[in-house]
Amino acid sequence: MAIITLNNNSLSSVTALPAGVGGKVLQIVNGTDGTTYGISISAADADYAGSTAFSITPTSASSKIMIHFFVGQACNATGSGFRIRLYRQINSTGGFTLVTGLSGTGVGSRFGALTGNSGNVADGYEDGNRTRNHGGTVVDTPNTTNLVEYKLYYGQGDGTGSIYVNRTENDTDANYTHRSLTHVTLLEIGT
Numbered sequence: 001m002a003i004i005t006l007n008n009n010s011l012s013s014v015t016a017l018p019a020g021v022g023g024k025v026l027q028i029v030n031g032t033d034g035t036t037y038g039i040s041i042s043a044a045d046a047d048y049a050g051s052t053a054f055s056i057t058p059t060s061a062s063s064k065i066m067i068h069f070f071v072g073q074a075c076n077a078t079g080s081g082f083r084i085r086l087y088r089q090i091n092s093t094g095g096f097t098l099v100t101g102l103s104g105t106g107v108g109s110r111f112g113a114l115t116g117n118s119g120n121v122a123d124g125y126e127d128g129n130r131t132r133n134h135g136g137t138v139v140d141t142p143n144t145t146n147l148v149e150y151k152l153y154y155g156q157g158d159g160t161g162s163i164y165v166n167r168t169e170n171d172t173d174a175n176y177t178h179r180s181l182t183h184v185t186l187l188e189i190g191t
Contacts, residue, residue: 023189026189033182036167038163039162043159048163053096053149054150054184063191064188066138067086067137067138069135069183070134071084071135072166073131074132074134074163075167081155083116083154083157084113085112086153087153091147098153102114114136152184167180
């Protein structure tokens with residue numbers, strides 16, 4: 001593998017990288033969460049933990065962790081300003097803390113988030129069986145060879161209400177009501 005440097009679209013230099021480094025995937029950890037659950041929201045400025053932590057143990061402190069996440073369905077039953085943010089815990093100590101560098105920029109009363117702002121089921125154009133899916137890819141640099149755990153946290157700006165994950169709000173036994181999984185894949189990328 002080599003780094004090719006261009007200057008005004010002309011080859012400027014070629015730098016060889018040592019073997020075994022430079023963006024190689026060192027390990028992949030897949031996880032799913034099929035838990036169907038509701039979260040009772042009681043404060044606009046609080047985030048509430050999802051049901052499952054997804055973990056990986058990096059082989060090098062210089063590695064980056066690529067996080068692919070997909071929440072099959074999440075429903076903001078009441079209120080507005082739905083958000084999902086990523087939290088991290090290292091070595092199973094200290095509790096989960098927000099990975100601020102992976103969210104949008106919060107300004108004033110506006111929260112930075114991985115994803116969010118889907119309408120709620122009380123908007124007049126939706127009902128209790130409508131949900132949204134959320135997903136994306138982010139890269140974290142935990143700088144450790146200890147166990148790293150990631151967990152999705154949920155919140156909403158109105159301060160009170162309910163969020164449902166992997167299910168609709170009504171969750172009725174009908175052929176138009178579905179349940180889904182949350183998928184997370186963690187890749188350790190060598191640098």
